[in-house]
Amino acid sequence: MLPTGRSSSVAWATKTRREIRDTGTADGSVVVVPVGSVEQHGHHLPVATDTLLADAVSHLGAERVADDVPLLVTPPIWSGFSPHHTSLGGTMTLELEHLLALLEDVADTALENGFDGICFVNGHGGNASVIDNVVSTVGKSNPEVEVTGLTYFQLADSFIDEIRESDVGGMAHGGEFETSLMLHLHAEFVTMDDADAEYLDEPYERGTQDLLVGGALSIYREFEEYSASGAIGDPSLASAAKGEELFDRLGDELADVLRSVSEQAR
Template identity: 30%
Template sequence: MSGDGGQNLRRLECMRWPEAAQALGRNGSTLVWPFGAFEQHGPQLPLLTDALFAERILDHVLEGLPESLPIWALPIQKIGLSPEHRGFPGTLSLSAELLIRLVKEVGKQLADQGVQRLVLFNAHGGQIGLLQTAARALAAETPSMAVLPCFLWSGVAGLESLVPADELAHGLHAGLAETSLMLALEPSLVGEQRPLDGDHVSDGAAATPPEGWSLEGPAPLAWFTADLSRSGVVGDSRGADPRLGSQLETALVAHWDRLFTSLMASSWPPCGDQRRI
């Protein structure tokens, strides 16, 4: 996160401990922990792509919320679970066990300090399930604190009007949406290449899932990028455009502004004595 004064108001790390004590003890205290990844994103996007998305979108959302709301951000976790991108230089991946332990250890300390809600704000699709598992494990040990694992792109209204249906379904990595969003947020980090994932390592029918099966969806595959693409792109980045990226940014910020606003206006979810077995 950048260091201007408005954003510092929302960063727990910029508080002194008496301020933190007062903040975390407030009714409805909520911390948002952004998660990214450190992995290849094709020849055109930087290794920090997911982390940058999580950080920038969260910044914009929190800046727009009333200062009176008790919600703050934790520092971003930039290295995540990325074994699907093994074999591409620059990719770093932690084990699932280590990340679950990290979430539990940090989360339990936050609960002990009075935090009532912890939102795991994740922008890396490859660790959605992992963070859901980590959230459940943490919640089982912290009855006083709710844990909410979220994915940046899930449930965002209007994406289907911005991104073609085929790309929305199959552009899983460094395709049209991600390349366009990076062009809007940090164009200096985007290279000139615009790959299409048609350069498959496998050929013929073996590269095409049978009916009802897919890389992701109701009947998915535990896929590895190197089996699908030489460039590292799973999708089509050829039409990437900063104007589309700005539209995607607007949709993402509006979605999460709406969700955080409604969350902070509520006493949901029930915790502590409100929980029932």
């Protein structure tokens, strides 16, 4: 899976085994693993939204440092941990322990090619705790490797107020943020006439209030308790122009992370 409309010079899937080994054995090499999900995103976005976006941001960030950092981006992990979405249909989810084991296997075998560092780039909030755990388990089993992970949309925290128009709650599941990115990257999969969503209304003050406004308290609910359509936020404020700016700036942020991982791994 590659970003729409262009090939990628850093795609693991397009390389030969010799090219992969040559990259992996270079000093400061990094392997990037996009991690997404296949889960409902309301009536206007495709179920692969999280996978498509994590994959695209991973490639963009990697391409921006490819002249300085030897690195490759693996094919995305397309299924995540999404049990809270299954009641609405369209969702495929792994068990928590199966996702952790899958990520560990992908990492361990990728690192056998000599890479000095690895970065998991997650695109689904429900995977965040698994990413934290796999950084620890892979790091423990590969003490010589720089093991890192992040959730890509959190990279927007420093600049999001310059772009967003929605109030807190408007950038959630299928809201202004994700819909804008999808309009920029994959407009052919977006049906704005069906963009039926509502603002996130979490009764716990210390719970998550927005995609970029977290809270100390974790809560489990079936997703339909938050939204009849399966989307939360304000997709009516989304635009391809916002998506282009978000994508560009997320690429810069991830590029900085990958450059730092490479430096630490040398």
